[in-house]
Amino acid sequence: MARPRLIVFDLDYTLWPFWVDSHHDPPFVKRCDGRVYDRQGQVVSFYPDVPRVLQRLHSEGYMLAVASRSRTPPEAHELCHLFDWDRYFTYKEIYPGSKVKHFGRFTMASGIPYEDMLFFDDEQRNIIELRSIGVTSILVSDGVTESLIKEGLETFQFNRQQHG
Template structure:
């Protein structure tokens, strides 16, 4: 069982840098890697591509919710980073696995209100992974927040899904 929508922060949740301060544009491909103007690599934490694939396979909507001050660079990174194929699907740009991108500065309450307005999905059917405790404020809306102090990996992801399941079974009781 999964929530209808899973959202991810970007910086230090899906990759290990701040895209607006640690990276200098333009980003470009260098072999299989994505690098910035100084050769600094931009890459997902290793379990991320597989997690995105698993969610897609379950029909779960995927969103990115970031308050970065460099939205175009964040989108470019998602465009250049590729998610390997599997038996069912070919390799593709990571951005194609996201159903919605909410990438702009400010409180993430705004990001989730926009997601809710666009998708009609109830907040309690949304699970959010983010490395910054301040963004827990989205729980005011009913979103389930899961802190990822060292980024998303399989164990953290599974723990988030379990936390969401507990919450939903409580609210149904």
């Protein structure tokens, strides 16, 4: 069975249900209840399946990464850290601009070709752009879920069988 050598996730509306650069007011803090809060005392949360998905993929030996076009990279990095997700991500490319640049950096750092990557994002323009360079890309409509990961892995396997 063909397996992706790198699985990449967008952040906003993919791993968490907001735009980090406009929906919450930093700084963020993790309180003793284990939850993350913004300056206004609002809970900053993620989609329910995400911690389980990241843990499972990591434990199954998949290499994971983040590619985000965020205009506020420090806040996005901070949330990944506060959610305790840094342990799962080998690579993080978080800055404005084309995701083709993000993926180019993944390839340079890892030596992994585009066709060995699987990508999840909520924006159709990013899906189209990355499919055009050979990345198996899955559109996320309501956050990453266990079933969407299964669909992505099956799509990746199908694509590899079709293209050798």
